[in-house]
Amino acid sequence: MTSKSKGLCRGAVVAALLTGWTLSAVLPPAAAAAPEGQPAETRRVAVVIDDFGNHMKGTEQMLKLPIPLTAAVMPFLPSTKADAEAAHAAGRDVIVHLPMEPVRGKPSWLGPKAILTSLSDEEIRARVEAAIAEVPHAIGMNNHMGSKATADERVMRIVLQVCKERGLFFLDSRTSHKTVVPKVAQELGVPLLQNDVFLDDVYTHQHVSRQIGVLKGMVAKREKTVVIGHVGPPGLITSGALLAAAPTLQAQARFVRLSELLPPAGGQAAPTPAPK
Numbered sequence: 614m615t616s617k618s619k620g621l622c623r624g625a626v627v628a629a630l631l632t633g634w635t636l637s638a639v640l641p642p643a644a645a646a647a648p649e650g651q652p653a654e655t656r657r658v659a660v661v662i663d664d665f666g667n668h669m670k671g672t673e674q675m676l677k678l679p680i681p682l683t684a685a686v687m688p689f690l691p692s693t694k695a696d697a698e699a700a701h702a703a704g705r706d707v708i709v710h711l712p713m714e715p716v717r718g719k720p721s722w723l724g725p726k727a728i729l730t731s732l733s734d735e736e737i738r739a740r741v742e743a744a745i746a747e748v749p750h751a752i753g754m755n756n757h758m759g760s761k762a763t764a765d766e767r768v769m770r771i772v773l774q775v776c777k778e779r780g781l782f783f784l785d786s787r788t789s790h791k792t793v794v795p796k797v798a799q800e801l802g803v804p805l806l807q808n809d810v811f812l813d814d815v816y817t818h819q820h821v822s823r824q825i826g827v828l829k830g831m832v833a834k835r836e837k838t839v840v841i842g843h844v845g846p847p848g849l850i851t852s853g854a855l856l857a858a859a860p861t862l863q864a865q866a867r868f869v870r871l872s873e874l875l876p877p878a879g880g881q882a883a884p885t886p887a888p889k
């Protein structure tokens with residue numbers, strides 16, 4: 614890859630992070646609430662870090678955090694394979710962070726081979742299969758941006774069908790309130806998880822710290838919580854905030870890898886059994 618195109622990829626991902634989001638930072642409740650006062654051991658929180666794959670800021674710091682986490686790695690970028698290998702070697706779950714078309718913004722911000730609603734069925738399938746092949750050790754997938762694509766049933770049916778064929782679960786990042794992912798995943802029988810809160814949609818210490826507070830409030834009341842942060846522009850802020858908050862959060866809940874929150878095989882989202 615030339616230095617020019619490398620710069621373009623990096624710029625594309627950063628631009629996507631800066632401009633592509635239309636979501637609110639706190640998403641509507643998706644997971645079953647757990648009774649208040651439940652012992653901490655029965656509450657679980659999975660931290661997912663998006664946007665690995667492009668030598669992003671905070672990559673090393675995130676992978677060194679002393680808590681279980683899941684690395685979402687973008688395909689077709691300069692450090693895609695290296696980051697996936699490093700995450701796997703560090704005992705992290707690895708998932709494909711699939712670039713998908715947003716409602717606002719230029720598709721070119723997504724980087725190479727993004728899933729666009731203008732593509733044919735065949736091209737969508739080919740791109741999803743290629744993305745999975747690009748990210749070693751991937752056991753699941755989530756969407757990068759995607760507020761338009763995740764609301765498109767034709768597109769999601771193909772994406773989720775490929776996930777099913779490859780044995781991957783899907784984490785809906787929930788960048789759209791019109792997401793069709795829950796409906797289609799249920800129809801196809803693809804194991805599904807949903808994001809509950811973004812930590813760093815604004816890149817300031819104050820905002821990330823406020824979102825950590827929101828996370829603590831959620832974790833105290835829920836059986837399982839999924840939280841998404843990012844390497845890249847907020848990478849150092851977010852990794853620092855997670856490191857600082859880990860002891861308090863660990864008193865409230867158990868950090869787990871994303872795969873530990875999956876519903877039992879063959880079942881839909883059933884009440885989570887208490888861990889041993």
Ligand SMILES: [Zn+2]
Nearest residue numbers: 663664757758
């Ligand atoms: Zn992303």
